[in-house]
Amino acid sequence: MEQTLAAAGELQRDLQRELTYDGLRAAEAKGPKGGRRPVVVAAQTAGVRTAYSEGRSVAALARHHGVSRGAIRTPVSDLLPDHSAGEEDAPAPELPVTLDMPGKVADHLHTTELEPPNAPRSTKG
Template structure:
């Protein structure tokens, strides 16, 4: 009985590995042909240009979504490189956003017992805002 279960497990693992390889082969073949994977964008063509222009003129994402009958996510995808959090230059530093630590007593107690760097210890003890990567 044990041997049979082990054999079935090995066959299942072999099948999963084979399926994974076939999937990767298909993705590489499609990429070589120039096909992109994933879902097609809802907004395309001139509609994207209109949405981008309206966004630059100050219209909100929600208003654009209502106007074009799509989700805010679709509008966000169309204007992704125009959003403040988009960084066009890879070498440019990412802006640091302040993070405030506010946690229940058990979590704070656990962190007090953990080894933290100086910035993390100050933030935990005094409740000050720290920037990402410094605490």
């Protein structure tokens, strides 16, 4: 009896797998229309792009249309400023480092004048 139930379960699982693959193949044949639908519909996209080009902020457009800022960034993504580094070989800007460390080590670091990392080290003899 157990073997009959196990065989029926395997048959059902194989049938489900086959139907799933058939559905995936059919969806793939229809074309790349998967994913979530955009919140800003095509009729509003032109108006959003025009308003952004005229100087309205992403946040103001999001409030006006009642959607998130990310939903506004999608249709204007090619108009947004590029925040990547301008030059690949340009060195990263030096930022100040703040150590918040209690104890004797911190006291020593506060009182000691440290040399820049690229400066030649003096040798005491």
